Amino acid sequence: xxxxxxxxxxxxQAGGSLRLSCTASRSTLSFNAIGWYRQAPGxxxxxxAWIVNGGNTYYxxxxxxxxTISRDxxxxxxxxxxxxxxxxxxxxxxxxxxxxxxxxxxxxxxTQVTVSS
Numbered sequence: 122x123x124x125x126x127x128x129x130x131x132x133x134q135a136g137g138s139l140r141l142s143c144t145a146s147r148s149t150l151s152f153n154a155i156g157w158y159r160q161a162p163g164x165x166x167x168x169x170a171w172i173v174n175g176g177n178t179y180y181x182x183x184x185x186x187x188x189t190i191s192r193d194x195x196x197x198x199x200x201x202x203x204x205x206x207x208x209x210x211x212x213x214x215x216x217x218x219x220x221x222x223x224x225x226x227x228x229x230x231x232t233q234v235t236v237s238s
Contacts, residue, residue: 123147123227125216130232133206137236141201143216143229149192150174152218152227155199157190159212159234166215170201184210206236 124146133139141157149155156171156179170190171179178190189202199216216229 123218125218125227125229127214127216127229127232130214130234132235132237135206135208135236135238137206138202138204139206139234141203141214141216141232141234143199143201145197145199145218147197149194149197149199149218151220153221155192155216155218157199157201158215158217159210160215160231161209161212164212169214172199203234206234208236208238210234211236 126144127141129139129141131139154171154173157169158166159169160166169181169184170188172190172192180188187205190199192199211234213231213233215231218227
């Protein structure tokens with residue numbers, strides 16, 4: 122059973138930074154892509170960023186220029202560096218990993234990020 126464990130969340134003031142980590146129970150190279158989603162209270166879960174095995178990255182418009190996704194394959198870990206945080210970034214952040222063949226999705230348990238104004 123694949124496990125994804127997020128860490129690094131917390132309370133930060135607006136303008137501050139946090140780095141989230143997502144550590145997988147197997148090699149990150151075994152997934153086709155790994156991404157971060159977030160869900161604010163009363164809202165749907167939305168994509169934040171993705172990184173695919175080839176190294177290409179994708180960002181939601183709301184975080185472009187502020188967030189950076191990266192990975193350390195030796196540590197089976199994907200990071201989300203979040204800078205210039207805003208109160209609207211407050212949410213539970215989830216890590217998601219996917220494989221294409223077979224088609225499988227894996228989710229972490231989430232980590233809370235709270236940005237105070």
